[in-house]
Amino acid sequence: MSFVIDPPLLFLSGLVIYFLGQKLEWNRHAKIVVGIAILLTFIAYSALLYADIFRCVFPFFSGMSGSDFMLHTNITGISKADVPSIIVVILFILYPFWIFFGYASALLLSKRRRVSKEKFTYSDVKSKSRSAARPAAYAVARDPDAKKCVRSALDGIGGIGKYVKKGDKVLIKVNICGGVPEIKGTFTSTEVVEELVEELLALEAEITIADADMVWTKFWQAAADSGWKKWAAEKKVKLQNLSESSIAWFDFGKDSAIGLERISRDAIEADVIISVPVMKTHLLTGITIGMKNMYGTIPEIDKARFHRKKIEDVIYEINLAFTPTLTIIDGTIGGEAIGPLSCAPLNYQTVIASNNVVTADAVACQMMGYDPMEIVHLKKAHERGLGDASVKFNLNSLPYKNPSDKDGNWNRPPAEVKDFYEWAIELLLTIPGWETLFNIGADFILYDLARLPVFRYFTPGLLQLLNDAVYLNIKDFRDTEEDRARRKANLIIVTLISIACIAGFVKDGYFWHSNLLFDFSFLAAIIVAVIAAVRMKTRDLCGLLLSSALLSAVVEHTNTSAGLLTYTGSDGISPYIVTGWMIFMLVILQFADLLAKWLKPIGIFAKLQSWNSLPFALVAVLFALFMAWEGYWAFAEMNVIIMYALMAALGFIYSRKHSIEWNMSLLATSVVVGGVMELLGSLAGFWTYHFSEPLTVSIVLSWALNTWAVHGLTYLMRIDLGSHKDRYLYRSLGDGIQKGDVPWFGKRHSHH
Known part of the structure; x- marks a missing residue:
């Protein structure tokens, strides 16, 4: 790409991520992953162009070097030698901001479309008449049975019928987005609301259960993960994201x-508002219960800006305008x-009900x-x-x-953590534009920085990486005597191949003019190949190695004969090349x-399951285009x-x-593994391409075709390398593969 073209393309990518994410129902993590993938692709390709590793092969610009294209030297007159390295670094640093601006613009446009031009005031809030001054009443119930707790608490303040009339529109504000689905006690329990809903249905009330998006938590994903979405569907109760409602x-x-x-408008037009918060602590406000729960009715996602306006005043004013008719505090857990996200769950078995949110809190x-x-x-609020x-x-009045x-x-948040949290927020929010950063990281990054020394900050991420890379891949494996024998056999096989590869590396003369970067990468590849091999069934391992050897012989002989590339250590294929393919396929x-x-x-591809060949088709088209743009089709032989x-064809079938x-x-x-290997080998002088460039896009893309072809050939051998469970040592050595379990007989595997 180029420093001129990349920013608008990244901006458009941000727009596409937002609208495509809405269409395919991507959650926040899915959008982030797609955004990072696009961003890394732009940075990697543009950096390689600027370094003149790739040639510019795009139509209308094919006569330019990579760096000239990046700077549009033909128009600007600026060449690579004229630009300080720090400027180039800054331009690349700006890349994430372009994609973010595109996404944020789409989000802003989407929000503006939903905002009515009407303006409302306190007198327009329908529920105000129900929450007018009346003697404060409250009741505390304790029981292991959550539903019984709710009934008892409501009865203690006169029953639900005292506050809700037949046919009323009732907005139940729960806490869904302010919690973590995996941690009970951070979000409102469905059991508590279920009893409330049953009593409201008896009054034929029109019920809406609601919460609003936050930056790090989107309503529908949180509702699904915490069980709220399924529960609402079963009970046939309306669940509403206030950020997507009429505003x-x-x-x-x-x-x-x-x-x-x-x-x-749901909050403005409700006859009755019932706040049902979970009872928990909060690093910033001390507690987050009834009053703080109403703060969550604000549909604005970027709520950090309210911290500039004194968060305590904002909480008070929201409750003044939309005073809950009833507050039912969920203290069951x-x-x-x-708090609010890293709470320790507490089995408290308590529900508090009151007609006054201040008294309840x-x-x-x-x-x-x-x-x-x-x-x-x-x-x-009291004053x-x-x-x-x-x-x-x-407290002694409790039944037990x-x-x-x-x-x-x-247990309260540690004082030093709370102090640091408040200080960090004040500091961050003095910097223009940092509200979003605060929203994303406040309850995670700031807490970690407060408790952990700087270098230990990366420990959770490292442990998660180790967990994903090691534990998740071995926890289900059996460890019988037969399994150990098979692993030993696999280890011997891959060790012999590695020795042959190293011997070929020395024999072809590469060892003597190699560099440390290539050597370390080569050794790392062997280690990863060994790890992969000992996890596989011997039959599957042999199938992969045989297919790799056959394809490597054909591909390397054909390409070198046609002059697409030349190896400096050999005239054609050699043991080093063939065994190298085997290792890299592992x-x-x-x-x-x-x-x-x-x-x-x-869930990025949850809605695209019928498009399973899309990645293959994309690579095939790009490969053909770049082969043409880079000039390789022009002299490629028919073979x-x-x-x-x-x-x-093999890849498509697979x-x-x-x-x-x-x-x-x-x-x-x-593409990544093959591309890195090709670049390192080219820079080390082990091979050269026809036009003498350090790397070609078509060669990088060809590794995807190579891989699909190897897997496709193995598939024809009745070995499905895409079948995770069949490939690994889940079963003992004596377990055979049944006729219905192999791809040859038409069974479609979808373990991945």
């Missing part, structure tokens, strides 16, 4: 901290210590061990008359003590396994064309029988 402007007042802000505070007046937004936070709750002796004794298989295992749960046509995730994994790993 209008709301005027919080001239002197307010919020001012004019976008608010969901609470979250203590490092004050009671919950005391049960957690906080003085309500030390919670800033509660104190503000400004929104509710009574001075109520005293007697908490089994963990946690009444009035919850390396590609190993990395493809890891990538496929990672890609599947992200080269026939060879690649047959390889494409790709049709496997999932798009597996095909994409083969594509990515083969």
